[in-house]
Amino acid sequence: MSLVKVNELLQHATEHHYGVAAMNTINYETIKCAIAAAENEHVPIIIQFYPGFDRYIPLNFISYMAKDLARKASVPVAVHLDHSASYEIAMSGIRDGFPSVMVDGSALPFEENVALTAQVVRAAAVFDVDVEAELGHVGVGMNLEDISNSDLFTNVDQAVEFVERTGCGSLAIAVGNAHGDYVREPNLDFDRIRELRRAVSVPLVLHGCSGIPDEQMQEAVNLGMSKFNIATEYFAAAYGAYDNVIQATGHNRNGVAMYLGAQKEMVEFVTSKIRLLNPNKFTL
C-alpha cells in the first residue's frame, strides 16, 4: 500500500483503538519479516532504527531499504529513526532519508529538552519530517530506580506544556517502562497513562516494550497509547531463529538457507506482538 507518515499512522491507530508495533530493525531480514507480519495481519507497522547501530550499517542504507520495502508493501508502513540524542544525530537521520525522527532530550533539564526538541521540530518541518520527543526518564530496565521511582516518570502538566511549546508530533512517556531486560516485572503506572492521554493532544509512545507482561501492554492500548517500541525481544527472536536453523541443519554451512529458514520464526514473533497490540481485532 505504501510508505506513510508516522504521525498519520499513529493518528489512525489512536482513532481506531489499536497499538502500532514499532519494530527496531538492523538489516534486510528484520525489516522484511516485520513488514511480512503486518501484511499477513492487514495492519500498519512502523520500521525503526537506532542510530547508535550505524557502526554496523549506515543510516542511508537502512532508510533506503526500509522505504523501498515499505513502498512495495500491501499495508501502510512508516519508517522512523529512534533515539537521536542530539540535534546533529536527528539532522543526520533527515539527511539520510528518514521521514520521521525521534529527538531524545529526556536526559536534559526541562528547558533544555524543550529548546532542543523545538529546534529539531523547526528544522524537520522544512523537510516535512515527523518528530517524536521524550519527556520523563525512560531508563534501563536493569536499574530498579528507573522503573519504580515515580519522580522520574512523565509529569502530566509538564507534558502539556512541552507538547505546546515544542510542536512535537508524538511523545514518548516514562510510566514505569525502561529499555532492555527488566530487573523485575515492570508495573506500569496506568493512572498516569490515563491522565496523560486525557491531557496531551499528540499520540503517545511506549518505549521498552520487551518484557512488559501481555496484559499490561493491552491495558496501555486500551488507555489510548499508540506506538509500542520493540527492540530487545525482536533481536533475541532473530538470534534464536538463526540458532534453531543452524542446529536443525547440523551446521551445514549453507548461509542462504540459514537466512531464508529463519524468516518464518521471525515473522511469527512479530505477528504475536501485532496481535497483542490489537485487542479489538482492527483490520484495514
Ligand SMILES: [Zn+2]
Ligand atoms: Zn527507547
